[in-house]
Amino acid sequence: MPIINNILTQARLYMPEENIRLIKKAYDYAVKTYADNPDRLSGKPYITHPLAVAHILVSLRLDAPTIISGLLHKALRGTPPRSSEAELRDLFGSEVASIVHGATKIDDIQFKSRLDYKAENVKKMLLAISADIRVLLVKLADHLHDIQTLEYVPAARQQELAHDSMDLYAPLASRLGLDLVKRELEDAAFRYLYPEQYAELNEKIRMSIPEREKFVEEIKSILTNKISAQGIKNFRVLGRPKHLYSIYRKLVAQNISIDKVYDKVAFRVIVQEVGECYEVMGIVHSLWQPVASRFKDFISSPKANLYQSLHTSVIGPHGDFMEVQIRTEKMDEIANDGIAAHWAYKEGAAISQKDAHMFQWLKQLVQSLQEVDDAREFLDTVRDELDYSTVYALTPNGDVKELPTGSSPLDFAYIIHTDVGHHCVGAKIDGRIVPLKYSIQNGDVIEIITAPRQHPNQGWLALAKTSRARSRIRHWLKQEEKNRFLEDGRDICERELRRHNLSIKRLIKTGHLQNLLKKFNSHHLDDLLRRVGSGEITVAQLTETFEPPELKADKTDIADLTTGCLPVGARKKAKSRQDGGGSLVKIDGIDNMMIKISNCCMPMPGDEIVGFITSGRGVSVHKAGCRNFLATDPQRHVAVEWAADSHQALRTRIQVMAHNSKWLLVSLCNVINNSDGAEIMDVEAHTSKKSGQAYVGIVVNVSGRRQLNAILQQIRQMENVLEAERG
DSSP, rough: HHHHHHHHHHHHTSHHHHHHHHHHHHHHHHHHHHTTBTTTOOBBBBTTHHHHHHHHHHHHHHHHHHHHHHHHHTTTTTTTSSSOHHHHHHOOOOHHHHHHHHHTTTTOOOSSSHHHHHHHHHHHHHHHHOOOHHHHHHHHHHHHHHTTTTGSSSSHHHHHHHHHIIIIIHHHHHTTTTTTHHHHHHHHHHHHHHHHHHHHHHHHHHHHHHHHHHHHHHHHHHHHHHHHHTTOOOOOEEEOOOOOHHHHHHHHHHHHHGOOOOOOOOEEEEEEEEEHHHHHHHHHHHSEOOOOGGOOETTOOOOOOOOOOEEEEEEEEOOOEEEEEEEEHHHHHHHHHHHGOTTGGGGGOOOOHHHHHHHHHHHHHHHHTOOOOOOHHHHEEEEHHOOOOEEEEEEETTTTEEEEETTOOHHHHHHOOOHHHTTTEEEEEEEEEEEEOOOOOOOOOOEEEEEETOOTTTTHHOOOHHHHHHHHHHHHHHHHHHHHHHHHHHHHOOOOOOTTTHHHHHHHHHTTTHHHHHHHHHHSSHHHHHHHHSSSSSSHHHHHHHHHHHHHHHHOOOSSSSOOOOOOOHHHHHHHTTTTTTEEEEEETSOOOOEOOTTOOOBBTTEEEEEEOOOSOOOOEEEETHHHHHHOOGOOOEEEEEEETOOOOOOEEEEEEEETTTTHHHHHHHHHHTSSSSSEEEEEEEEEETTTTEEEEEEEESSHHHHHHHHHHHHHHTTEEEEEEEO
């Protein structure tokens, strides 16, 4: 086929003959491997696609293993696979086998949800390319040829591939500096995503070709004469039309017609020295009035993909906006070929510092996405990270940091160090203190202000723009939640164990802990405690495992989840006041039935209530949303309502959160005891070691909701009390 000769000819321009022979060997192997396998859509020989992929790769002047991988990137596919990784390793080396394997496994898993499928593929791709960037280069070339041949693909698949181009592959090509690949991907996707707009714009651009060519020659002549007159030699002036999608984006963004898009042509001046770039910029600005807001110096502050150039927009000779880019020959090579111009794998060379910096963003992206499980959040994070709209800010030491547009001091803080981010309270910019919601501007010199007691909170996720900052914040919040669940679970377990004359230490010593872990499918003690603290394992389930069989047989009501074991005297008092409360609650269609107000949720008049018929102890009354009630047999549920003349004393629970202080518990008890008729039945309290806050649960008998509200109001007015609610 002529195309393989073209590939070999281009490869000879920059690699030794031994590599050419290896590429020819790979081609012969590919012909045999793909033999008798026509493309199922186009009907062309299957080898056509791998050859096209290899041709794209050689046009980027990539190394021999990458080009060979392009020829063989479908060799591990098929049922059964056409080849094996071991065979590729034996014939072409471990690099080729690894790249082909990486490119193959990206599409191996299928999902019911298109969103999950896409997220998982992107995740696998990022992991593969962070290990070897050549996997992405092969995948980009593969996708570019796919989208160039979309006419053979069903309409629904056309849309999917076009969206993938816009959302993922074109931004990735941009981040790698592969500008030509990016433009081709965008224009091909534009054609299928917006066919009418594409056709209309393409026709108008085609009709304006003669006028545009005349304009290009005029500007080139003016620039050439003026630059030559300044004594600059060995330069080139180029004028090229902007690609269709970039023009369309401008039409949409500015809400204008094609006739109003004046900078349809971008001019480029290519010189030999960096100093000459700034000289040419002065010449351009002397010829035409510059637009100050549209000047960018990417020479002194290169993009993350090492792109360097001066960009300026001026008002041209006919009153039209005109964009001019000025760069050296080396900068132009990088701008067009991107990663290929810095290729770290050529001739086995070690990776350079520049290359390491170029790929750093990719490795950071992979690290920051490790804990993002939600498919939509994952894809949104990738899109945000690939959005190439950036600002450049500096540390007080002069280090330049690149961030997405709209980044906050939090993003800057997390770039410096995770601990700096965790304790960030604000920033100083030019000596002026700014809040965390401040949007960083180009050139800001930022000094982060920290405080030891500051920690991330949920609101920070809305302020952070970078995936690095969001992932660090999310990780801290998850860890804090785990620690809180662990602490709460330990308190709950210790309390329930005490009711049965047990302790965690005793369970470990006797070996019963292993049985407990096995029953609840927990890996270790902390896992069990966290699950109890989070509510995944209820106290009722936990208590059931501690109760001797002889007690379980006599159990006739649902366990008290919150109050712990009341003192014997208090339990008798509570029983005398609440059991048999026939005048308190009415049962639908049933008379003379014993009634018990449930200890687990402690309903009061005014609460919506439901009844459960127990075995031998009458009806237990619960709040309508009580977890224990919802877990009972629906066949034994009964409708109940409060009696109109409910005057009996009722038990309820008061939950208090406060700053810990010496006389806190005494003060709380005094408030309740001073309320006429109120009686304390049980008290539980513990202190959080981390926050220093005290949590107090008090079970009280009150005459009704009015007395309860009065007590709560007095407690809330106490010094150091943060919250006081009915439990």
